[in-house]
Amino acid sequence: MxxxxxxxxxxxxxxxxxxxxxxxxxxxxxxxxxLFPSSIxxxxxxxxxxxxxxxxEPHVNPHVTTISKYGYVLKFMNALDSQKTxxxxxxxxxxxxxxxxxxxxxxxxxxxxxxxxxxVILGVPGYGGLYVIRLFVYRPGELxxxxxITGELLRNVGNFTAKLDNIxxxxxxxxxxxxxxxxxxxxxxxxxxxxYAVKNTDERELVHRVIxxxxxDVLQVIPQLEEGMIHGDLNEQNLVMSSNGREIAAVIDFGDxxxxxxxxxxxxxxxxxxxxxxxxxxxxxxxxxxxxxxxxTDLEKRILKxxxxxxxxxxxxxxxxxxxxxxxNEYLLVTQKSGWTLLKKLWPLNQDDVLRNWGLLD
Numbered sequence: 001m002x003x004x005x006x007x008x009x010x011x012x013x014x015x016x017x018x019x020x021x022x023x024x025x026x027x028x029x030x031x032x033x034x035l036f037p038s039s040i041x042x043x044x045x046x047x048x049x050x051x052x053x054x055x056x057e058p059h060v061n062p063h064v065t066t067i068s069k070y071g072y073v074l075k076f077m078n079a080l081d082s083q084k085t086x087x088x089x090x091x092x093x094x095x096x097x098x099x100x101x102x103x104x105x106x107x108x109x110x111x112x113x114x115x116x117x118x119x120v121i122l123g124v125p126g127y128g129g130l131y132v133i134r135l136f137v138y139r140p141g142e143l144x145x146x147x148x149i150t151g152e153l154l155r156n157v158g159n160f161t162a163k164l165d166n167i168x169x170x171x172x173x174x175x176x177x178x179x180x181x182x183x184x185x186x187x188x189x190x191x192x193x194x195x196y197a198v199k200n201t202d203e204r205e206l207v208h209r210v211i212x213x214x215x216x217d218v219l220q221v222i223p224q225l226e227e228g229m230i231h232g233d234l235n236e237q238n239l240v241m242s243s244n245g246r247e248i249a250a251v252i253d254f255g256d257x258x259x260x261x262x263x264x265x266x267x268x269x270x271x272x273x274x275x276x277x278x279x280x281x282x283x284x285x286x287x288x289x290x291x292x293x294x295x296x297t298d299l300e301k302r303i304l305k306x307x308x309x310x311x312x313x314x315x316x317x318x319x320x321x322x323x324x325x326x327x328x329n330e331y332l333l334v335t336q337k338s339g340w341t342l343l344k345k346l347w348p349l350n351q352d353d354v355l356r357n358w359g360l361l362d
Contacts, residue, residue, distance in 0.1 A: 008180045009080075009180050009181065009182050009187065009190065010080060010181075010182045011193070012193055012194060012196075012321070014080070015079075015325065016047050016078040016079040016080045017047050017048070017049065017078055017079075017326060018048070018049045018076040018077070018078060018079070018122060018131045019122055020049045020076050020122065020131075022040050022042070022051070024122070025040060025049075025051045025053075025074055025076070026040055026053075028074075028120065028133060029053060029055075029074055029135075032111045032112060032113075032118050032120075032133060033061055033074075033109070033111055033112060033135055034059055034060035034061035034064075034112045035053070035055040035059050035061060035064070035067075035072070035135075036055060036056050036059065037053040037054060037055050037056075038054050038055065038056045039053070039054045039071075040052070040053050040054075040074075041053075043073070044237060044331040045331070046318075046322060046331070047078035047080070047081075047322070048075055048076060048077050048078050048081075048255065049075075049076040050073055050074070050075050050076075051073065051074040051075075052071055052072075052073060052138060053071055053072050053073075053074050054070075054071040055067050055068075055071065055072065060112070061109075061110075061111075061112055062112070063109070063110035063111075063112075063114060064109065064110075068137050068138060070137075070138045070139070070140040071138045072109065072135050072136060072137060072138050073106060073135070073136045073138050073252075074133070074134075074135055075133070075134045075135070075136065076131050076132075076133055077131060077132040077133075077134065077255075078131075079129045079130075079131060081132070081181075081255065082119065082129070082130055082131050082132040083129075083130075084175075084179070085117070085119075085132070086174075086175035087175045087176070087179050088116075088117050088132060088134070089116070089117075089173075089175065090173035090174075090175035090176055090179075091254055091255075091257060092108045092116045092117070092134075093171075093173055094168075094171055094173070094229075094254060094257060095107065095108055095136075095254060096108065097171050098164075098167065098168075098171075101167050103164060103167060103251065104139055104240075104249060104250040104251070105139065105250060105251050105252060105254065106136035106137065106138075106139060106252055106253075106254075107136060107137040108134065108135070108136055109135040109136060109137060111135070116134065117132050117133065117134045118132065118133045118134075119131070119132050119133075120132075120133055139240055139249070139250035139252060140240070141240035141241055141242065141243075141249045141250060142240070142241050142243075142245065143236065143237055143238075143239070143240060143241070144157075144236040144237075144239040144240075144241055144276065145236035145237060145276060147241050147245040148245065149273075149276050149277045149282070150246070151282070151285040152246055152285075153241075153245070153246050154273055154277065154282055154283075154285035154286045154289065155285045155286070155288055155289035156246060156247055156248060156289060157234075157239065157248065157269060157273055157286055157289065158266075158269070158285065158286035158287060158288060158289025158290035158291075158292075159289035159290065159292055159293060160239075160248045160251070160289075161234055161265060161266060161269045161286075161289075161290055162266075162289075162290045162291075162292070162293035162294040163293055164231060164234075164251065165228055165229070165230055165231075165262055165265055165294070166293060166294065168228060168229035168230065168231075169228045169229070171229055172229070172259075176229065176257075176258055176259045177259065179258050179259075181256060181258070182318070183232065183233065183256050183314060183318070184232070184256075184258055184260060185214075185218075185260065185261075185264045185267070185268070185307065185310060185311065185314070186219065186222070186260060188211055188214050188215075188219075188310045188313070188314060189211055189214075189215055189219075191207065191211055191313060191314060191317050191318075192208070192211060194317050194318065194321040195207055195208065195317055197317065197320040197321035197323075197324050198316070198317060198320050199320075203316075203340060206343065206344070206347065207313045207316070207317060209347075210306070210309045210310055210313050210343075210347065211310070211313065213306050213309075214306055214307070214309075214310040217302075217303055217306050218303045218306060218307055218310070221299060221303065222261060224299055225261040225262070225263060225299065225300065226261065226262050226263075226297075227259060227260060227261055227262065228259065228262050229257065229258070229259050230257065230258065230259075230260060230262065230264060230265035230268075231251065231254060231256070231257055231265065232254075232256030232257050232258055232260075232264075232265070232268065233253060233255070233256040233268065234251070234265065234268060234269040234272070235268075235269075235272035236272050236273075236275075236276045237253075237334075238251060238252050238253045239251060239252075240252060262294070263296070263300040263303065263304065263307065264307065266286075266287070266290055266296075266300075266304070267304060267307035267308045267310075267311055268311050269286060269290075270283050270286050270287070270304070270308050271308045271311040271312050271315070273286050274286075274308075274342065274346075275312075275335060275338055275339060275342055278338065278342075280342070280345060280346055280349075280354070280357060281357045281358075283308075283357070283358050284357060284358045284359040287358050287359060287360065288359060296360070301355060301360045301361075302351075304354075304355075304358070304360075305346070305349075305351060305354045305355075308346065309343060309346055309347050312335075312339055312342060312343045312346075313343065315335045315339055316335060316336065316339045316340060316343070319333055319334070319335060319336055319339075320336065
């Protein structure tokens with residue numbers, strides 16, 4: 001049995017979000033990257049803090065040849081992930097690897113000192129420890145959640161999901177062999193520690209039923225499933241669309257990338273896409289696009305419904321928990337209302353009906 005370090009995974013009550021404001025972010029960008037922002041805008045985030053910065057010439061960073069006209073993302077990583085420097089290095093290598101292979105994703109930028117990340121103490125009472133700062137070239141475009149959902153768009157999302165994972169099949173890094181985060185589907189049972197944040201008794205009981213089914217139907221068969229590296233969070237906030245609103249122009253936020261079952265990537269993507277479409281049957285377009293590149297096995301088809309439901313539960317429970325501890329962050333509630341509606345519709349459906357709706361059963 002693999003031994004778990006108690007500091008690897010978030011536990012209830014732990015404060016991990018960096019205590020940063022615009023002024024601190026601006027100063028640290030100058031100090032560590034030699035860049036001078038003309039504008040700084042905080043972006044939505046769960047446990048990290050991300051800023052979109054537009055910078056002026058001149059600059060004093062010897063590792064930057066020309067200033068990106070679209071700006072940069074200055075990321076302050078949460079206290080938990082900031083400890084995992086081997087994973088940070090692995091993710092940096094992965095992003096460079098993907099950019100070299102035609103996947104448009106954030107490109108890491110070196111600091112004044114030639115490093116891809118820097119650890120800083122932010123010195124705010126009640127927030128101990130180090131926080132890692134990173135900088136990436138910003139990828140412009142409209143996020144998927146702002147464009148109209150069509151069957152064509154969802155097919156393209158499914159296709160992109162399989163294409164991305166195919167490319168990642170040729171990437172490996174030792175840091176990912178024992179990397180753990182609470183957002184990994186294999187850790188769905190750990191949600192039980194956080195369900196107290198769900199105030200509605202019926203909804204809380206529903207989550208517990210999904211967790212139990214996931215343990216029995218999915219975790220037991222993991223050794224039989226094909227594995228590889230996955231993005232781990234292909235949602236409507238992490239896919240950047242082309243100007244016509246149909247193709248994927250870029251993919252962002254690889255903070256949940258890890259090695260696991262490939263079917264988990266599709267289940268995660270499916271969860272967020274049917275939430276966006278507000279229609280369970282629209283999932284068939286995602287699956288169709290995915291299967292153009294990678295065919296599902298019978299076992300993968302059989303566990304897809306419960307795995308999608310497990311991801312919805314992760315999003316709902318952790319959103320409720322995080323909002324309890326960070327009530328100013330409305331982004332944490334983004335899936336709450338529609339998520340419960342979807343879960344209550346999908347969970348009672350007969351397995352064969354779901355597979356038929358998704359084009360996986362004649």
